[in-house]
Amino acid sequence: MDTQVLYNILHQEAFGFNIAMYFYLTGLSAGSFILSTLAYGFGMNQYKSIGRVGVVLATLLLVIAPFFLLIHIGMPHRAWHLFVYLNMSSPITWGSFLLVLYPINCIIYGYFMFKEKMKQTRIFAFIGIPLAIAVHGYTGFILAFGKARALWNTALMPILFLASAIVSGIALMILVIIVKDRFFTKAKSINRDLILNLGKLLAWMIVFDLFLVGSDLLVLSISHSDAQTAAHLILVGKFSILFLVIENLLGKIIPFILLVVPRFRTLTTVVIASLLVVVGIFIMRYVVVLAGEFVPLL
Amino acid sequence: MKGKKKRLAVLVDLRKCIGCDACSLACKSENDVPLGVWRTWVKKVEKGQYPHSKEFFLPILCNNCENPICVTVCPVNAGIKRPDGIVYIDPHRCIGCRYCMASCPYGVRYIHPRRKIAEKCYWCHHRVDAGLEPACVQACPTDALLFGDMNDPESEISKVAAENAIQVIKPESGTDPHTFYIALDIDSVEAIKSEDK
Amino acid sequence: MKNGFAWIAGTAVSFGSTGKAATDKQIDAVSRTSLKSLRAIPTTCEQCPAGCGVIAYLDGEKLVQILGNPNHPNNQGGICAKGIAGINLVNDPERLLHPLKRVGARGSGNWQKISWDEAYTTLSNRIQDMLKSGRIAEFIVDMGQDDPLLARFLDSLGTPHLINRNILNNRNRNAAIAEMVGSSSLIEDVGRSRTILNFGTNPFSNHDLFIGIARRLVLARIEKGARLTTFDVRMSETAANSDTWYPVKAGTDGIVALAMANVIMRRDLANSDFIEKQTDLSVSSLKQLLSPYSPEMAERESGVKAADIVRLAVEFATQKPSVAIFGGGITDHLNGTENARCVSLLNWIVGNLEKKGGLFFPRLPGHKGATEKPPPNALSGLSRTSKGITEIKEANGRIDTYFAYFSNPVFSEPDCQSTARQLKNEKNVRFLVVMDTHLTETGMLADIVLPAATYLEGWGLRHAPSLDLVPIVNIKQPAVSLLSAATALRSPDFTVGKLLDPFFRPKGEAVEIGNVCLELARRIKGNVIKKLPFQNTQEFVSKHMSSLLGPGTQEGMEDLKKKGFWIDQGINKDSDPSLKDTIDLSKSPKVRIKSQTMDQSPLPGYQALESHKLKEKNEFILTSFKSTLTGKGMANSKWAREIFHENQLWMNKKIANQMGIQNNDKVRVTSITGSLTVRVLTTHRIHPESVALAEGFGHTAVGNVAKNKRFKSTDRDTILIWWNKKGNGVNPMEIIERKTDPVGGGLGSKDTVVRIEKLS
Numbered sequence A: 001m002d003t004q005v006l007y008n009i010l011h012q013e014a015f016g017f018n019i020a021m022y023f024y025l026t027g028l029s030a031g032s033f034i035l036s037t038l039a040y041g042f043g044m045n046q047y048k049s050i051g052r053v054g055v056v057l058a059t060l061l062l063v064i065a066p067f068f069l070l071i072h073i074g075m076p077h078r079a080w081h082l083f084v085y086l087n088m089s090s091p092i093t094w095g096s097f098l099l100v101l102y103p104i105n106c107i108i109y110g111y112f113m114f115k116e117k118m119k120q121t122r123i124f125a126f127i128g129i130p131l132a133i134a135v136h137g138y139t140g141f142i143l144a145f146g147k148a149r150a151l152w153n154t155a156l157m158p159i160l161f162l163a164s165a166i167v168s169g170i171a172l173m174i175l176v177i178i179v180k181d182r183f184f185t186k187a188k189s190i191n192r193d194l195i196l197n198l199g200k201l202l203a204w205m206i207v208f209d210l211f212l213v214g215s216d217l218l219v220l221s222i223s224h225s226d227a228q229t230a231a232h233l234i235l236v237g238k239f240s241i242l243f244l245v246i247e248n249l250l251g252k253i254i255p256f257i258l259l260v261v262p263r264f265r266t267l268t269t270v271v272i273a274s275l276l277v278v279v280g281i282f283i284m285r286y287v288v289v290l291a292g293e294f295v296p297l298l
Numbered sequence B: 001m002k003g004k005k006k007r008l009a010v011l012v013d014l015r016k017c018i019g020c021d022a023c024s025l026a027c028k029s030e031n032d033v034p035l036g037v038w039r040t041w042v043k044k045v046e047k048g049q050y051p052h053s054k055e056f057f058l059p060i061l062c063n064n065c066e067n068p069i070c071v072t073v074c075p076v077n078a079g080i081k082r083p084d085g086i087v088y089i090d091p092h093r094c095i096g097c098r099y100c101m102a103s104c105p106y107g108v109r110y111i112h113p114r115r116k117i118a119e120k121c122y123w124c125h126h127r128v129d130a131g132l133e134p135a136c137v138q139a140c141p142t143d144a145l146l147f148g149d150m151n152d153p154e155s156e157i158s159k160v161a162a163e164n165a166i167q168v169i170k171p172e173s174g175t176d177p178h179t180f181y182i183a184l185d186i187d188s189v190e191a192i193k194s195e196d197k
Numbered sequence C: 001m002k003n004g005f006a007w008i009a010g011t012a013v014s015f016g017s018t019g020k021a022a023t024d025k026q027i028d029a030v031s032r033t034s035l036k037s038l039r040a041i042p043t044t045c046e047q048c049p050a051g052c053g054v055i056a057y058l059d060g061e062k063l064v065q066i067l068g069n070p071n072h073p074n075n076q077g078g079i080c081a082k083g084i085a086g087i088n089l090v091n092d093p094e095r096l097l098h099p100l101k102r103v104g105a106r107g108s109g110n111w112q113k114i115s116w117d118e119a120y121t122t123l124s125n126r127i128q129d130m131l132k133s134g135r136i137a138e139f140i141v142d143m144g145q146d147d148p149l150l151a152r153f154l155d156s157l158g159t160p161h162l163i164n165r166n167i168l169n170n171r172n173r174n175a176a177i178a179e180m181v182g183s184s185s186l187i188e189d190v191g192r193s194r195t196i197l198n199f200g201t202n203p204f205s206n207h208d209l210f211i212g213i214a215r216r217l218v219l220a221r222i223e224k225g226a227r228l229t230t231f232d233v234r235m236s237e238t239a240a241n242s243d244t245w246y247p248v249k250a251g252t253d254g255i256v257a258l259a260m261a262n263v264i265m266r267r268d269l270a271n272s273d274f275i276e277k278q279t280d281l282s283v284s285s286l287k288q289l290l291s292p293y294s295p296e297m298a299e300r301e302s303g304v305k306a307a308d309i310v311r312l313a314v315e316f317a318t319q320k321p322s323v324a325i326f327g328g329g330i331t332d333h334l335n336g337t338e339n340a341r342c343v344s345l346l347n348w349i350v351g352n353l354e355k356k357g358g359l360f361f362p363r364l365p366g367h368k369g370a371t372e373k374p375p376p377n378a379l380s381g382l383s384r385t386s387k388g389i390t391e392i393k394e395a396n397g398r399i400d401t402y403f404a405y406f407s408n409p410v411f412s413e414p415d416c417q418s419t420a421r422q423l424k425n426e427k428n429v430r431f432l433v434v435m436d437t438h439l440t441e442t443g444m445l446a447d448i449v450l451p452a453a454t455y456l457e458g459w460g461l462r463h464a465p466s467l468d469l470v471p472i473v474n475i476k477q478p479a480v481s482l483l484s485a486a487t488a489l490r491s492p493d494f495t496v497g498k499l500l501d502p503f504f505r506p507k508g509e510a511v512e513i514g515n516v517c518l519e520l521a522r523r524i525k526g527n528v529i530k531k532l533p534f535q536n537t538q539e540f541v542s543k544h545m546s547s548l549l550g551p552g553t554q555e556g557m558e559d560l561k562k563k564g565f566w567i568d569q570g571i572n573k574d575s576d577p578s579l580k581d582t583i584d585l586s587k588s589p590k591v592r593i594k595s596q597t598m599d600q601s602p603l604p605g606y607q608a609l610e611s612h613k614l615k616e617k618n619e620f621i622l623t624s625f626k627s628t629l630t631g632k633g634m635a636n637s638k639w640a641r642e643i644f645h646e647n648q649l650w651m652n653k654k655i656a657n658q659m660g661i662q663n664n665d666k667v668r669v670t671s672i673t674g675s676l677t678v679r680v681l682t683t684h685r686i687h688p689e690s691v692a693l694a695e696g697f698g699h700t701a702v703g704n705v706a707k708n709k710r711f712k713s714t715d716r717d718t719i720l721i722w723w724n725k726k727g728n729g730v731n732p733m734e735i736i737e738r739k740t741d742p743v744g745g746g747l748g749s750k751d752t753v754v755r756i757e758k759l760s
């Protein structure tokens, strides 16, 4: 059928770059936090040295992230409304609390960690884990509640967001540790084993992430027409280069290969892989947010 | 009869719509809607091959849904659904987070370029409360737009609705829209999934 | 339904009750912000000839809304986008607010503010000079709209040259109808028809009676099951909402109508009684006249299938009431007068005069004993109509002073660039005065420009052609005031209290044309002032009205201001045939199918247009058409331009693709007159041999909105113009040839053949 829209209005963008950036930063924060609990919560001592880095990153990133929200909202001076006029059916309301509780917990957790009070650290690590999951998971719900947007409106969204959060968290962690060890420690030596270990962890998280992305795509491409349109948009359409090449090939598959093929496994490749992942996950946020609302609704 | 509570609705008889845009302009002036954003607009779609082609006009406005997702997701309860069904935004409360825009399946909300808060068609409740019809309904030269109480069997709108097959746009959205259409063409609803913007 | 009331009057009312006034429906409105009720001023829309009754709503002093007057019998509460956009016209920050005098060469665009006094002196001196030296014929008045005081003024001067755009632009149609029935317009009673054949008019977007007709057509079709069939070269809004659209080859409607008439006659489905008694031809001679026009022949010429022609003809003759209507689509051709006569013939053979659901003579208001003649009809106007400036020059006419009021020939005449050259040449036109609401393309060439009050700022009377045989007089009263402080102080009805009146707000110096005429008359004196013995337009309107209403009418006038129009109850129906509900046709002159004056073609026939036999694959016939969102007073409307700001060239998709042209590609369109570059809209809604352009685009003056420019002004919206990067379309008149139909003398503005080349 030959059909042509002769006139329609241009719709404003609901969520744009700022929101993608906000999602990205909360993701990095949650990922870093969870990594830091490997040692301090679960006692995996080989990861001990990243605990401190993790908590500092988690806190810092989560202090920066809301600024992107404030830039995004039209009435930043009314942000206090979020704490007064609560609507428990809105994920953003959940977020308002999480955005307060989570950094507070991070600070306490970090405080005990730096004071080497292991018991208390552990308690706040376990309080922090659900908070970290929630603080990033809720952003997944924000999108999932965008019911008209096929790319967003999936129950996978929160878990997809978490997986990518951890992926990006590990990669960032690797980079930060290398920079820290290389330039800010007296020894200037890098803990190679730790990095390679983290690399492996990263590789398997990438597999999990790819599995989720793949499931999502599979279902999208056989689902209703809006979903198919969305799949088309990211597979062959306007966002295909960003999605296929940058986010998945450069951002996940190549790093995975670099990380798991023993022949490639060196510090340099881990750094390259991590860099690629950090960029790739940002592109993932960008694609989800912008491609999600690219197709007009009417 | 009058026992049932009021449920206001709009009925668009597309057989009568001539695509004249009087509704769009009436709304711009009634509600001081700035350039670049719209509370109602008339989408125009061409379909079919020459000479069996056709043009469809589709006036679009807020559905003032029974289950408004825009209200569900507003973090500050700025979206309010009145007992008579009108959904409006409290301009003093809205923080302009755009979540309602992202979630409404109909794309009828916008951020006012100067006031920076969300706005949309609210069936001109300032007029309705004064016993008048919404401005676009009043303007429509061919009576393609009807407004009234769907729960009152004596009202014009429920009579017309009873006598005709009525549809809503995207019933699958689950918001229970209350802007009804007669002779809705499904392809004119569908966004053309072309990527050139 | 307007305010929940069933629509009455018009279509639903039987003959007996036509004289009754419509009900008194509420005209309230409330302010969105303060919830206070708004001041409602009923007046008349003049954005197009339809003259709908509208209510202007004011919040304090600001005009905030215009909606239809629910009591007005023609538009019955409906309004169109242009009617609402009157707000943009009045509140436009780019309006011309002061008289200006050119500085430097003509067209250089440098201006100096002058006083009205200086403008009046200059103008009255020139007119006096021309009067004294017997050269008043060198005074050219180019008017885009009738005005009763302007008409009187011109009358009193003797014989100035008058270019009446209303008549000029519809000359073929007027000539055809006037020749046949003696009245230059007929009322099409579509609201009560069952079968409506539409040849080339687009009443769902624009029409001389736009909203009144559109409303009746839609309601007849949807609520009463009437069938509407549209012939058009493209799918107009009307075609889109018709039961069937027949894409017809441009300029061939005449033969389709003749073939239909032939079928009706051959099958003896015609109204023989009417033909024999009411027309000047007999059934047999008509049959003979029509016999050559077979449906097959019509199919070959027009592309409309013979079987369809036969079926539609039978339907037209049997499913009565039926009516054939037509517009610019068939009359703006070199065979336009013939086309109009051919389609009219369809009406005559089914006996469609003074018949319910058919055609009616317009009903004019005016009691017996009225001292005043009714104000001019929006469709008639003065009879002294010359052609455009080109023809005046060709006839070696000398032009002393050219006064353009409400007219922008440099933009809207065919081959408008040559019009511009004529007007720019100081040897051709010694003095050019333009009175308009904006600095138009024509204004840019003027020696003096005068700021015109808009229709929402002045007084006036206009009798709207009534669609329901109830004679109506529309009143126009100022909703907003644009008086200058100085004029206000001098005004005879000025009182100090007035300063507190929210009406009174000197913002600029715009003046109504009527008041300009009165002031000129006062300065010219003599015979002129005798014929214009009024202080101002308001006095003229009330005097005029009281003579229509009869004695003791002060109250009547107040009542009128509250209603916005007056319905003539027709007390003296017996003596004045034009007031009657039904006209006794046996006493009126016969319908003249055979013309006494059209020597080239005494009998209606089909004349194929040679130029339309296209020779090359890239040749097309260029159609221009009007859109809902363009027209008088609309060029600088931000709301209209936001929706429609660029006119693309419609091209049949299949043909375009064969030529390698895709949607949005740029092409060069070339005619004998010139060429322009435009983006293409490939569509399945146009005849393969036609291309089409909406008129009203490609402005180079008027204002930044018309030019699609973003700018800062007192209107906070103008900085939000988001479509500024698109260019503002093209003006088809730049490439439309200036050719006239030899029979009726009207322009063949939909006939230009153009070549199309893809630009890469």
Ligand SMILES: Nc1nc2c(c(=O)[nH]1)N[C@H]1C(S)=C(S)[C@@H](COP(=O)(O)OP(=O)(O)OC[C@H]3O[C@@H](n4cnc5c(=O)[nH]c(N)nc54)[C@H](O)[C@@H]3O)O[C@H]1N2
Pocket (backbone or CB within 6 Å): C048, C049, C082, C169, C170, C199, C200, C201, C202, C203, C205, C206, C207, C208, C209, C210, C231, C232, C233, C234, C236, C248, C249, C250, C251, C252, C253, C327, C328, C329, C330, C332, C623, C624, C625, C626, C627, C628, C629, C630, C631, C632, C692, C750
């Ligand atoms: N919105 C708006 N309304 C207006 C006006 C305005 O500018 N804007 N102007 C007013 C004035 S001044 C006038 S004169 C009227 C004019 O009203 P119309 O006469 O109805 O208008 P046009 O646009 O000239 O032509 C009508 C149709 O003729 C078609 N056409 C072109 N060539 C042919 C042909 O060969 N055969 C057939 N069958 N159709 C053909 C065109 O595609 C177009 O759709 O409108 C009045 N109303």
Ligand SMILES: Nc1nc2c(c(=O)[nH]1)N[C@H]1C(S)=C(S)[C@@H](COP(=O)(O)OP(=O)(O)OC[C@H]3O[C@@H](n4cnc5c(=O)[nH]c(N)nc54)[C@H](O)[C@@H]3O)O[C@H]1N2
Pocket (backbone or CB within 6 Å): C144, C165, C166, C169, C170, C328, C405, C406, C407, C408, C409, C411, C412, C413, C435, C436, C437, C438, C440, C452, C453, C454, C455, C624, C625, C626, C631, C632, C633, C634, C694, C695, C696, C732, C733, C736, C749
């Ligand atoms: N391509 C193409 N061109 C056409 C036609 C076509 O079908 N196609 N149709 C032709 C026809 S039928 C017509 S009638 C003409 C129309 O052509 P014009 O009569 O030139 O009509 P407009 O340009 O719409 O308006 C004339 C001027 O009136 C001014 N004006 C608006 N409101 C007021 C007011 O209240 N007071 C004063 N003083 N001035 C005001 C406007 O600013 C404008 O400059 O166009 C003709 N030109």
Ligand code: SF4
Pocket (backbone or CB within 6 Å): B062, B063, B064, B065, B067, B068, B069, B070, B071, B087, B103, B104, B105, B106, B107, B108, B109, B120, B175
């Ligand atoms: S149409 Fe959209 S904005 Fe309107 S009530 Fe429904 S969900 Fe809310």
Ligand code: SF4
Pocket (backbone or CB within 6 Å): B073, B074, B075, B076, B077, B078, B079, B089, B093, B094, B095, B096, B097, B098, B099, B100, B101, B117, B118
């Ligand atoms: S933009 Fe305003 S109305 Fe919409 S969700 Fe945010 S706060 Fe609520």
Ligand code: SF4
Pocket (backbone or CB within 6 Å): B026, B027, B028, B030, B031, B039, B040, B061, B062, B120, B121, B122, B123, B124, B134, B135, B136, B137
């Ligand atoms: S009901 Fe009022 S707000 Fe809604 S579209 Fe109509 S005029 Fe605009």
Ligand code: SF4
Pocket (backbone or CB within 6 Å): B016, B017, B018, B019, B020, B021, B022, B023, B024, B042, B057, B059, B139, B140, B141, B142, B143, B144, B145
């Ligand atoms: S005003 Fe009425 S006829 Fe015109 S576009 Fe709107 S709904 Fe359609």
Ligand code: SF4
Pocket (backbone or CB within 6 Å): C045, C046, C047, C048, C049, C050, C051, C052, C075, C079, C080, C081, C082, C083, C084, C209, C210, C211, C212
């Ligand atoms: S049809 Fe003409 S007169 Fe009536 S509202 Fe529209 S522009 Fe005004």
Ligand SMILES: [Mo]
Pocket (backbone or CB within 6 Å): C166, C169, C170
């Ligand atoms: Mo016209």
